[in-house]
Amino acid sequence: QVQLVESGGGLVQAGGSLRLSCAASGRTFSAYAMGWFRQAPGKEREFVAGIRWTGLSTYTYYADSVKGRFTISRDNAKNTAYLQMTSLKPEDTAVYYCAAGALAGAALTTPKYDYWGQGTQVTVSS
Secondary structure: OOOEEEEOOEEEEOOOOEEEEEEEOOOOHHHOEEEEEEEOOOOOOEEEEEEEEOOOOEEEEEOOOOOOOEEEEEEHHHOEEEEEEOOOOHHHOEEEEEEEEOOOHHHHHOOOOOEEOOOEEEEEEO
């Protein structure tokens, strides 16, 4: 069982930056792929970014809408995943969710994760 707790959300002006953190419980954090999703009011939850560490290589995946602006990373020693968000736009406003799962490849871009956090609100004002 893995528990995920997101933090770092808040209100920021357009063009600003935020860093979200996702703290995970459990001793097998490094074995899980980690993902970030978001859900805006009235919209479906959508993939934002995913990361998988194999022990030799790190693989990252991004939605086209955030590519070049957001960076996903992980610190296995701290059982924490991060989402660095820059050049934020009002359309980035959403609740951001962290997820963990035994996934690989393109599956990281789908909601097939096993564990989900409660979400953290990000609001970007124009």
